[in-house]
Structures are given as C-alpha cells and as structure tokens.
Amino acid sequence: GENVEQHPSTLSVQEGDSAVIxxxxxxxxxNYFPWYKQELGKGPQLIIDIRSNVxxxxxxxxxxxxxxxAKHFSLHITETQPEDSAVYFCAVNSGSARxxxxxxxxxxxxxx
Amino acid sequence: xxxxxxxxxxxxxxxGQSMTLQCTQDMNHNYMYWYRQDPxxxxxxxxxxxxxxxxxxxxxxxxxxxxRSTTEDFPLRLELAAPSQTSVYFCASxxxxxDEQYFGPGTRLTVT
Numbered sequence: 001g002e003n004v005e006q007h008p009s010t011l012s013v014q015e016g017d018s019a020v021i022x023x024x025x026x027x028x029x030x031n032y033f034p035w036y037k038q039e040l041g042k043g044p045q046l047i048i049d050i051r052s053n054v055x056x057x058x059x060x061x062x063x064x065x066x067x068x069x070a071k072h073f074s075l076h077i078t079e080t081q082p083e084d085s086a087v088y089f090c091a092v093n094s095g096s097a098r099x100x101x102x103x104x105x106x107x108x109x110x111x112x
Numbered sequence: 113x114x115x116x117x118x119x120x121x122x123x124x125x126x127x128g129q130s131m132t133l134q135c136t137q138d139m140n141h142n143y144m145y146w147y148r149q150d151p152x153x154x155x156x157x158x159x160x161x162x163x164x165x166x167x168x169x170x171x172x173x174x175x176x177x178x179x180r181s182t183t184e185d186f187p188l189r190l191e192l193a194a195p196s197q198t199s200v201y202f203c204a205s206x207x208x209x210x211d212e213q214y215f216g217p218g219t220r221l222t223v224t
Contacts, residue, residue: 031210041217043217046212104153
C-alpha cells in the first residue's frame with residue numbers, strides 16, 4: 001500500500017516567521033495531495049490541496065509545492081499567527097478507490 | 113446544512129461489549145469513510161463506501177463492520193470490544209473520490 005512520511009513531527013516558530021512541513025510518498029500513480037488542519041478536539045479540515053498537473057498552489061498565507069519526480073510535497077505557511085497552532089496532516093490518494101492515506105501529523109506551535 | 117454529524121461524542125465500553133457509532137451527512141455525498149486516530153498518529157482508514165449498498169475495507173478493518181443502506185447514513189459497528197479499539201473515531205464524506213473530505217467532530221471511545 002501507499003507509504004506517506006511526514007516531517008517534522010513537531011515544529012515551533014515565532015509569530016511572524018514561516019513554517020514548512022514536508023511529506024514524501026511512494027505510489028507514483030498518486031495525483032491528489034491535500035493538507036488538513038486539526039484543532040484540538042475537532043475533526044480535520046481541508047486547508048489547501050494540489051493535483052499533479054500543477055507544481056504550486058497558493059492561498060493567501062498558505063502554499064503547497066509538489067515535486068512528482070521526487071515524490072514529495074510541502075506545506076508553506078508564511079507570517080504565522082497564534083491561530084495557526086494546530087496539528088497538520090498531509091494525505092495522498094492511492095488504491096483502486098483512490099482513498100486517502102494520511103501522514104502521521106505535525107504539531108505546529110506558534111509562539112507569541 | 114449540519115454537515116457530518118456523529119453520535120455519541122464519548123463512550124466507555126467494557127471488554128466484550130458491542131456498540132454502534134452513528135454517522136450522518138446531509139450534503140448528498142456519494143463517498144463516506146470511517147477513520148480511527150490513535151494518540152500522536154495519523155488517521156487510519158477502517159472502512160469506506162462509494163455509495164448506498166457498497167462498502168469496502170480500508171487499512172484496519174478487523175473488529176469492525178459497516179453498512180450503507182442510505183446515502184446519508186454510514187454506521188460503524190464494533191463487536192466484542194477490545195482495549196486495542198480505544199481510539200478517536202472520525203466519520204467523513206466527500207462528493208467524489210480524490211475530493212475534499214468533510215469530517216465529523218469525532219467519537220472518543222475507551223475500552224476497559
């Protein structure tokens with residue numbers, strides 16, 4: 001099955017700095033790469049996604065880059081704010097039903 | 113729209129007991145999913161459904177069963193609960209595969 005590795009597992013940044021989280025995957029047929037944010041006690045919520053026909057996508061302070069050749073993609077958050085503190089998960093589609101396989105998560109803490 | 117709703121929010125079971133976790137979505141989504149999330153880990157897919165009457169196993173199906181008699185409902189049944197099933201369970205839905213998944217608030221289950 002698909003293997004998704006996510007790094008780092010924890011990340012602390014000063015407010016206003018940038019944060020980068022990276023994921024690698026194994027299935028070369030994967031073509032959908034979403035990122036989810038999970039706040040404490042809640043279900044994950046999609047924040048941005050990218051498909052394999054583009055290399056980068058940006059939405060205000062959040063961007064995702066994809067390198068299909070190297071099979072890795074990254075989440076970039078600029079000008080971090082305390083409300084960005086949460087757990088972030090990457091995911092990759094795979095399998096016959098294109099179901100998602102999730103990374104193990106990154107706990108991001110933005111220090112005021 | 114309420115989105116994805118799950119009941120109960122919390123439950124404590126004794127070893128060997130059974131229970132059903134309820135999940136309902138009001139977005140007319142075709143796809144529904146059940147995940148479990150263990151502490152510090154990502155989401156593992158238990159079962160999924162691509163439409164009413166169609167279900168399939170995910171990565172960790174042992175000890176669970178599902179049914180999908182309607183588009184809206186996707187209950188998860190635990191038979192003979194074991195301590196290894198202590199986890200937070202999330203239900204999710206999407207219109208298509210490789211599309212945004214909408215998550216419910218989760219059910220925190222403890223088996224003692």
